[in-house]
Amino acid sequence: MRICVMVCAHVGPDLADVLDPYLEMFRRLLAPHLPEATITGSMIIEGTFPASVEDHDVYVFTGSPHGVYENLDWIRRAEQFVRDAAAAGKVLIGGCFGHQLIAQALGGTVVKSDKGWGIGVHTHPVLRREAWMDGGPDRPNVVVSHQDQVVEAPQGAVVLAGTEFCPNAMLRIGEKILTFQGHPEMTIPIVDRLLDLREQRVGAEVFAAGKASLQKPLDHDAMGAWIAGFIRRALDASAGKTVAAE
Incomplete structure (x- = not known):
């Protein structure tokens, strides 16, 4: 299993003592649940992309201080990479900016919300539990x-x-x-x-x-397990293995 973390942000000096490189954070999130995986990274924010979508089985798009609607070359290239990888049947995972990037690339709409900032520890109730969310x-x-x-x-998103x-x-x-x-890859000191x-x-x-929300216990390990379960299920389906119905 080959996973590539598509890094969409630099770690600035004001965060360097609490924020590890995104590749390392996603390794910590996923490796305990996917010990068979080789997890590497590509600094797409610097214009460095995999040579082909066939280079890896799974692509994980990270957060970023940028907006997906910004007219930056690397963002437009990333959108096209998403479309090409999706067409090739690759597994795609996106967090925060990566979530927005994938949605926009596939026909969704992303805006600066009039609801303002969401920052801290939020509770995201599960509206639909699927088989891989064990x-x-x-x-x-x-x-x-x-x-x-x-x-x-x-269109068609659940x-x-x-x-x-x-x-x-x-x-x-x-x-x-x-x-x-x-951001299940992040920690309380970071936020x-x-x-x-x-x-x-x-x-x-x-x-x-x-600040008050930082007292909530994080469920990041459970989310890491869910992401791993989704990846395994998607790759098994690609390999023609039988998977349980949702």
Whole structure:
């Protein structure tokens, strides 16, 4: 199993002491649940893409400080890569910016939400539990940090989790694409720092609520298990193995 983390962000000096490179964070999230996987990375934010969509079985698109609607060459290339990889039957996973990138590339709509900032630890209730979501909570707590949202999912997408604030918090698009607005790869110290850095931008009320939310226990390991379960199921289907009905 070959997994490529498609890195969409640099780690700035104001986060370097709490935020590891995205490749390492996703390795920590997924490797315990996918010990058979080889997990490598590609710095697509620097214009470095895999030579072919056939190079890997799974592509994981990370978060980013950028908006998917920005007219940047690497973002447009990433959108085309998503379409090509989807057409080739590859498994695609996206978190935060990656969630939005995949949705937009496949016909969805992403905007800077008029609901404002979501930052801290949010609870994303499961609206539809599928076979690969074995165990885990019905109301997982996950780190979030975003203004942008998928306001219109791609045609045929299934909403797996959502809230009034973020209705499209987790999507399954077809049988091989899973995306989520949260950051299950991140930790409390990371979002605590993000809150401090963005206090003036998010406003006093959102800042206070975000700080208070840091007391919630995270369900990131369960989400890592779900992502791994989805990947295994999708790859088994590609290999012609029988999979359980949803």
